[in-house]
Amino acid sequence: MTAPAASPWPGADPPGVKALLAAGLAQACRYAAARPDCQVLACVRYGQLALCAACDQRRSTLGKGTMPARLPDPGALLRIAAARDARERAASELRHAVAAARQAGHPWRAVAAILAISRQAAQQRFAPDTAHPPGETKAHR
Numbered sequence: 001m002t003a004p005a006a007s008p009w010p011g012a013d014p015p016g017v018k019a020l021l022a023a024g025l026a027q028a029c030r031y032a033a034a035r036p037d038c039q040v041l042a043c044v045r046y047g048q049l050a051l052c053a054a055c056d057q058r059r060s061t062l063g064k065g066t067m068p069a070r071l072p073d074p075g076a077l078l079r080i081a082a083a084r085d086a087r088e089r090a091a092s093e094l095r096h097a098v099a100a101a102r103q104a105g106h107p108w109r110a111v112a113a114i115l116a117i118s119r120q121a122a123q124q125r126f127a128p129d130t131a132h133p134p135g136e137t138k139a140h141r
């Protein structure tokens with residue numbers, strides 16, 4: 001049984017890794033495209049040579065005097081991205097759950113009580129746009 005290339009960062013996915021690289025928030029390992037076990041995001045640099053942890057372990061230190069420069073753990077940013085994505089999924093699930101509860105006949109009072117917010121706040125946040133009185137602004141999401 002072959003496992004996919006193990007990522008050292010929980011929640012890391014290729015789009016998340018690519019987004020970090022595209023935004024210049026992390027550096028790519030020198031061997032990102034060349035080695036199947038490469039972790040892609042660099043965690044250490046030797047001069048201009050950026051390496052991930054896996055490639056750093058494979059690096060021969062014989063005859064190389066360049067001191068390593070540790071980079072900030074890219075996994076910390078991936079963790080933020082994973083939490084952001086989880087929050088967006090939860091917000092979507094909450095909208096659907098409230099809509100389903102309303103469809104089932106539960107009053108705004110019940111929705112508000114569960115969420116520990118006022119009935120008006122629940123309506124402002126979850127009522128379909130058509131239910132908003134003119135001039136009322138929808139909360140930014």
Ligand SMILES: [Zn+2]
Pocket residue numbers: 029030031032035037038039040051052053054055056
């Ligand atoms: Zn690597």
